[in-house]
Amino acid sequence: MDDDAGALPPKNDFSAWFNDLLWRAEIMDVRYPVKGLYVWFPYGFAIRKYVYQRLRDLLDRDHQETLFPLLIPEQEFMKEAEHIKGFEDEVYWVTHGGTTLLDVKLALRPTSETAIYPMYALWVRSHADLPIKYYQIVNTFRYETKQTRPLIRLREITSFKEAHTVHATWEEAEQQVEEAIALYREFYNGLCIPTLISKRPDWDKFPGADYTIAVDAIMPNGKTLQIGTVHHLGDHFSRTFNITYEDKNGEQKLAYQTCYGISERCIAALISIHGDDKGLILPPAVATFQAVIVPITIGKRHEDVMTAAQKLRTDLTTAGFRVKLDTRDLRPGAKYYWWELRGVPLRLELGPRDLDAGKVMAVKRNGEKTSLELATVTEGMTRVLGEITDTLRARAEEHTKSHLCNVESMDALNATLNEGRVAVVHWCQQRECGDGIEEKTNASILGTDVRSVYVPVTEGKCIACGKPGKATLVGRAY
C-alpha cells in the first residue's frame, strides 16, 4: 500500500530494519565512502553522548580518565607474542610521514595495551602506587575482513571505552574483574538491556589474557552480540613490559593486570532491543529528547497555545528534562509519526482544550495516554518516565527469557538455534567436544560459569561426550 511507502521494514526482517532505521531515525549515515566507517548524525550522536556519560559516571566512582596516543611504534606493538598473533592481521600501519618512509612503522591502535603498558612500567615503582585504575574513551582501528556493519562490525570503533588496571596480586586483579562485571551489569541495567555474562572458552579469550568474561545480549533475530568484555591479564603483559613494584619487604615483584572495554555495540544493542516496527524506542535515561511538546494550534488560539507551550518547555527544561518543542509548520499527525520514528519516549500534546482544563495530554511511545496537570507537570513527568523505563526493562527481559532454551541433545540444539534462540547445554569443557558442538551447529560456545538470573548454574552430562559438564551458553553470534 502506497500510504506506507514511508514505513520501515518490519522488525522481524531485522537486518533491513536495522539498516533503514539507522538512516531514517538519524542515527548514522552509512554513505561515507570508506568501507567500515560511518558518520554519526547529531541526533544519534546525542544518544551516544548520554549513553557514554552514564558509563563515565560509573567509572569515575573509582577510576580516573586519561588519554594515550593513537599511534603505537612497531617494536612496542610486537613485544607480546600472543597479543600480536591475535591482532596482526587487523592492524592498520602508518608507513610514511609525507613522502618519507618511516624508519619505525606506527600502528593505529587496535586496542591500547601496548600503548599504555610501557608507560605503566615507568609509573609503577612501589606497592604504594597500586592499584592503578585508569580508563580512556578513544577510537580504535581494526582492518576487519568480515562483512562490516554499522555499530556492530567497524573498521574504526569510534568510542572504545577501555579501562586498564594494575594490582599487586593475582587475587586483587581477580577482585577487580568482579568489580568490572558488576559495573557493566549496572550500566546495562540502566539502559534496560538484559545481559548474559559468561566465561569465554579458552580458545576465545583475549590474546594475552588468563581468562575472559564476556557480556552478551540477545538481539531480535536471536543472534547474540558481544557488548562487553573483562579480561584478567595475569602477569603476561607485566612480564613483557616489565611492570614491577617494590613490596613492603623491598623485593621487586611483578604486577598483575586487568583490562575491560565496551564499544559502540552498546548502542547497537540499545537500538535493536527496544525498537519496534514504528522505529526507535529510547529509554528516557539516554533519549536525545525525553519528551516532545506538540502544540495544537488552531486559528485564534494560536498565540495562547504557543505561549503556554513555551512556558511548559521552560518549566520542564529548568527541572532538568530534555524537552523539544516542535514548532514546525506541520500538521500534528505528521509530527507524531516523526517523533515516534525517532524514539522519543513521551509526547506532550497541548491544545486549546487542554489549556482550558489546565492539563496536558501525555502519550507514551507505546500509545498509552495519561492526562497530566500543568500545575504539577514536573512530578507527572518523573512518574511517567519512570513507568516507561520499567515497561521497557520488563519487555526486554521477557524477550531474553523467551529466547533461551535448555537443551539436552545435539538434534534439539540445532533446532533451538535454527528457531533463533540461545541454548543452554551441558559441556565438559574439553576442546574436542567444543569444536564438535560448534562445527555441527554452525554456532559458538559463548561461555560457561554463566551469571544470569535466567540461567541457573547446573551440572549435567556433556551434550557431546556424556561426561560430567557445566551449564554452557551456545548461540549464533555476530
Next chain:
RNA sequence: GGGGUAGUAGGGUAGCCUGGUCCAUCCUAGAGCGUUUGGGACGCUUUGACGGCGGUUCGAAUCCGCCCUACCCCA
C-alpha cells in the same frame, strides 16, 4: 576465506546487450509561493544524476581496463 548481485538527483527505478535526445520517470526528497493544522494535507512553480580514475570514439550512463563502495548467500 569462497561465491553472487549491484552503484543513475535527497530517496526509489528505467535506460546499458545494440554509443548520438531538446523533456526518462515515480516519491512522504530539496528550494519557493499560497491555502491548511486534535494521527502521515493540498495546489502551483522550480532544482537536481549517471560511484571514481583512465582508455576507445567526432561523441560514453551505455564499450574496455583498473579501483572504490554497498548488499546477499555459503565456509
